[in-house]
Amino acid sequence: MNPLGEKYLRKDFLPFLFCPGCGDGMIVQAFLQAVDDLGCVDDLALTAGIGCSAWIGVYMHVDILKVLHGRAIPAAIGIKATNPSRKVVTFTGDGDCLAIGGNHLLHAARRNIDMTVVMVNNQIYAMTGGQVAPSTVVGSKTQTTPYGNIEKQLDGCKVAIAAGATMVSRWSTAQPKQLTRAFKKALNHKGFSFIEIMSQCPVQTGRYLLGSSSPQFNFQWLKDHCVKEEDPSKWAEIEAQGKIPVGDFLQIEQPEFMEEVARMNQRVKEAQAKGGDR
Amino acid sequence: MKKGRIKVMLGNEACVEAALLAGCRFYGGYPITPATEILEIMSRRLPLVDGLCLQMEDEIAAMVAVVGASWGGTKAMTATSGPGFCLMQEAIRLAVAVEAPCVIVNVQRGGPASGQSTSTAQGDFYQARYGSNGDYSLIVLCPSTAQEMFDHTIKAFNISERFRIPVIILSDEVVGHIREKVFIPDADQLTFVERKKPTVPMEDFVIFKPEENGVPLMPTFNTGYKSPVISQAKSQSGNRGNAKEAAENIHRLVSKIEDHMDEFAEVQVYGDEKAETAFVTFGSVCRAARSAVDMGRDKGLALRSIEVKTVWPFPDDLVRRALAGAKRIVVAEMNLGMLQREIERVIRQPEIKIELFSKIGGIYPQPQEFLRFLEEKR
Amino acid sequence: MKDAEKIEIDRRYCKGCMLCKYICPSDVFEPGQTRSDLDYLMPRVANLENCRVCGLCEMHCPDMCMTVIAKKKRKEKK
Numbered sequence: 001m002n003p004l005g006e007k008y009l010r011k012d013f014l015p016f017l018f019c020p021g022c023g024d025g026m027i028v029q030a031f032l033q034a035v036d037d038l039g040c041v042d043d044l045a046l047t048a049g050i051g052c053s054a055w056i057g058v059y060m061h062v063d064i065l066k067v068l069h070g071r072a073i074p075a076a077i078g079i080k081a082t083n084p085s086r087k088v089v090t091f092t093g094d095g096d097c098l099a100i101g102g103n104h105l106l107h108a109a110r111r112n113i114d115m116t117v118v119m120v121n122n123q124i125y126a127m128t129g130g131q132v133a134p135s136t137v138v139g140s141k142t143q144t145t146p147y148g149n150i151e152k153q154l155d156g157c158k159v160a161i162a163a164g165a166t167m168v169s170r171w172s173t174a175q176p177k178q179l180t181r182a183f184k185k186a187l188n189h190k191g192f193s194f195i196e197i198m199s200q201c202p203v204q205t206g207r208y209l210l211g212s213s214s215p216q217f218n219f220q221w222l223k224d225h226c227v228k229e230e231d232p233s234k235w236a237e238i239e240a241q242g243k244i245p246v247g248d249f250l251q252i253e254q255p256e257f258m259e260e261v262a263r264m265n266q267r268v269k270e271a272q273a274k275g276g277d278r
Numbered sequence: 279m280k281k282g283r284i285k286v287m288l289g290n291e292a293c294v295e296a297a298l299l300a301g302c303r304f305y306g307g308y309p310i311t312p313a314t315e316i317l318e319i320m321s322r323r324l325p326l327v328d329g330l331c332l333q334m335e336d337e338i339a340a341m342v343a344v345v346g347a348s349w350g351g352t353k354a355m356t357a358t359s360g361p362g363f364c365l366m367q368e369a370i371r372l373a374v375a376v377e378a379p380c381v382i383v384n385v386q387r388g389g390p391a392s393g394q395s396t397s398t399a400q401g402d403f404y405q406a407r408y409g410s411n412g413d414y415s416l417i418v419l420c421p422s423t424a425q426e427m428f429d430h431t432i433k434a435f436n437i438s439e440r441f442r443i444p445v446i447i448l449s450d451e452v453v454g455h456i457r458e459k460v461f462i463p464d465a466d467q468l469t470f471v472e473r474k475k476p477t478v479p480m481e482d483f484v485i486f487k488p489e490e491n492g493v494p495l496m497p498t499f500n501t502g503y504k505s506p507v508i509s510q511a512k513s514q515s516g517n518r519g520n521a522k523e524a525a526e527n528i529h530r531l532v533s534k535i536e537d538h539m540d541e542f543a544e545v546q547v548y549g550d551e552k553a554e555t556a557f558v559t560f561g562s563v564c565r566a567a568r569s570a571v572d573m574g575r576d577k578g579l580a581l582r583s584i585e586v587k588t589v590w591p592f593p594d595d596l597v598r599r600a601l602a603g604a605k606r607i608v609v610a611e612m613n614l615g616m617l618q619r620e621i622e623r624v625i626r627q628p629e630i631k632i633e634l635f636s637k638i639g640g641i642y643p644q645p646q647e648f649l650r651f652l653e654e655k656r
Numbered sequence: 657m658k659d660a661e662k663i664e665i666d667r668r669y670c671k672g673c674m675l676c677k678y679i680c681p682s683d684v685f686e687p688g689q690t691r692s693d694l695d696y697l698m699p700r701v702a703n704l705e706n707c708r709v710c711g712l713c714e715m716h717c718p719d720m721c722m723t724v725i726a727k728k729k730r731k732e733k734k
Contacts, residue, residue, distance in 0.1 A: 001666050001668075001669065001720060001721065001723075002666075002714050002717070002720050002721070002722055002723045003723065004720065005720035009720070010504075010506065012515060012517070013506070013517050014668070014669060015668065015669045015671075015694060015719065016669070016718070016719055018718065018719075019671075020671035020672055020673040020696060020718075021671070021673035021674075021675060021718060022718055023718070024718070025717075025718030025719050025720065026716060026717075026718050028720070029715065029717070029718075029720050033715075042500065042502075043500065044500075045350075045499045045500055047346065050509075058506055058508065061504050062504055063499040063500060063503070063504055063505050063507075064505070064506055064507065064508075065345075065346060065349050065376070065499075065507045066506075066507065066508040066509055066510070067342055067345065067346075067369075067372055067376075067509050068342065068368055068369065068372055068509055071338060071339070071342040071369065071372075073339075074306075074334060074338070074339035074340075074342040074343040074346065075342050075343065075345060075346035076346065077332070077334075077339075077343050077346065078304065078306065078342070078343035078344060078345060078346020078347035078348070078349075078350055078354070079346040079347070079349065079350040079499060080350075081304060081330045081332065081343070081346075081347060081350070082303075082304060082330075082346075082347050082350030082351055082352040083350055083351065083499075083500065086350075086499070086500055103335050103336060103339070104335065104339055106335070107334070107335040107339070176715050176716060177715075202673075215673040215674065215675055215678075215718075216673075216674060216675065216678040219675060219678065219679075220678075261325075261330060264325060265325040265326075265328055268325045268326060269325070269326055272326060
């Protein structure tokens with residue numbers, strides 16, 4: 001166990017249930033590195049839903065509430081609302097976040113609640129055996145699209161930006177240093193931050209869609225297909241080549257929800273004390 | 279004689295009044311007739327006590343946020359009606375599985391599906407108990423007056439903290455929307471229960487290891503316990519459990535409540551306790567039954583009305599005792615026969631047929647209909 | 657540039673994915689013959705003297721099994 005693991009992992013829950021070479025374990029490490037650099041482990045409260053990526057947070061020795069499929073974001077809102085000084089981070093997957101949990105992503109981003117949603121995108125429903133996901137490439141032959149996927153892909157970053165997120169980044173597990181940097185940025189960002197992580201799934205995506213279940217092949221696939229491009233006007237060109245733009249896409253300052261709530265409560269209480277209306 | 283004040287208020291308003299007194303500081307909700315007043319009044323009252331009322335994007339988000347708030351360390355509640363209650367089922371059982379104290383009000387309305395939004399019904403009797411997947415138990419209270427909306431809400435928060443369980447207040451449109459006198463005791467006249475928290479260091483604490491009464495201590499997040507709280511079947515350490523551990527945990531979740539029913543189960547009897555004819559009712563129908571008993575007494579009929587105040591876990595012994603000596607039992611409810619099945623199960627006397635006075639379609643039964651039923655179905 | 661004292665691979669958690677070998681720029685690892693506790697064939701540290709303590713294997717191991725320990729530099733006497 002490396003020193004970072006010794007310091008931060010929940011030892012009695014090991015080993016990681018992830019498959020050999022899975023990107024999820026790399027995300028555990030990249031996140032813990034960020035937490036270690038910032039020294040903020042005691043302020044962390046995690047939530048997660050269902051799926052392989054939902055287990056990322058369970059192995060960290062922090063408070064975690066692992067709820068139902070797709071519902072990690074409202075759980076995070078409940079935890080944040082009861083103590084806004086917490087650093088709330090949700091680990092979710094492409095199915096958990098964009099399909100069943102899509103509605104919750106929209107509204108948490110819209111509110112600009114100070115929390116971080118980490119969406120681990122392996123372009124498939126891996127835990128249940130390889131079914132199509134909203135993020136699966138057109139034409140893919142998955143367990144539920146045996147004749148080829150005819151649905152368009154949903155881009156989580158574009159959805160988050162449109163819904164009002166104030167920090168949006170996409171990186172991959174092939175770039176752990178950039179990941180750690182993005183995590184630190186998100187943990188310090190005051191507002192809704194969304195980090196999409198392209199992650200390798202050798203056993204489902206690799207085996208069924210890319211032609212190989214070798215961890216090295218899948219890792220290399222990410223290195224080859226993730227191209228740093230932070231200018232949205234160039235994304236269409238990259239996507240047309242079958243590649244994925246990554247980078248820090250957005251970071252702006254907007255009124256944060258819990259601060260606005262506190263301000264409103266103050267105003268209302270003062271008005272009531274004066275005997276007036278709000 | 280308790281000190282307090284009397285106010286005329288809606289049943290739904292009485293619920294909010296009690297919740298705030300009990301210490302509820304988080305409300306996650308969604309508008310739905312006939313429960314919307316609870317959300318609206320909370321949105322006005324919670325900011326004044328530094329609480330947060332959030333209208334979420336749907337009922338599922340509302341209930342899951344309540345579970346999050348509960349582990350975040352706050353007393354939390356939500357309210358809905360039949361359709362929203364259906365949506366919340368998975369999340370209610372999440373609260374059971376992670377032992378999160380919280381209160382859910384279901385102000386029943388006509389069903390099925392969107393049904394009748396502004397009419398009363400009692401069709402969620404079984405859904406309140408069996409609406410979700412798997413084996414579990416929880417506690418369901420049935421108010422019949424605005425006063426009981428108040429009293430039962432205080433009780434609901436207390437027993438939810440005591441047993442670390444979601445408590446459902448199974449109200450209905452009549453009780454939610456009636457406007458009548460409610461006595462509100464001063465706060466110092468009431469007892470409030472808080473969840474028990476661990477005091478030992480984290481290394482010595484096992485998150486789901488129960489105390490003697492079957493309920494584990496509950497740490498709030500970010501107080502140094504680094505709790506792993508998962509919705510999956512678990513062992514005492516919080517990790518996924520093997521078959522034996524999963525079964526043991528389920529047994530404990532059920533017995534922690536059902537072995538202690540004497541702490542909360544309640545059945546009331548109105549009228550002549552020895553009368554041979556007995557009505558059995560829950561919720562708003564209790565009131566019409568009371569009037570029927572009074573009307574019957576005026577006509578020389580001896581009647582009693584059994585009012586089941588805590589319908590789940592079903593208080594078999596209390597109901598049997600209340601119905602002792604009855605030769606004719608009529609269950610009156612606004613559904614096609616749900617409480618009736620429980621009475622059939624509990625009173626297994628072949629010579630007594632458990633009759634059903636069923637009124638559906640949204641119109642509240644009149645007292646004279648009870649007497650007519652007795653007459654016509656003799 | 658540093659020299660490596662030792663590279664520890666935690667046999668309790670290694671799943672034999674070989675990403676350490678794949679990412680290593682200095683050809684330190686080879687496929688090994690020992691099985692980990694999880695029954696996967698572990699990598700072997702074949703060329704420790706090549707290791708420059710870049711830390712890439714440690715950073716990329718999906719099971720956080722790798723620990724690269726650098727040699728302590730002896731202070732040169734003037």
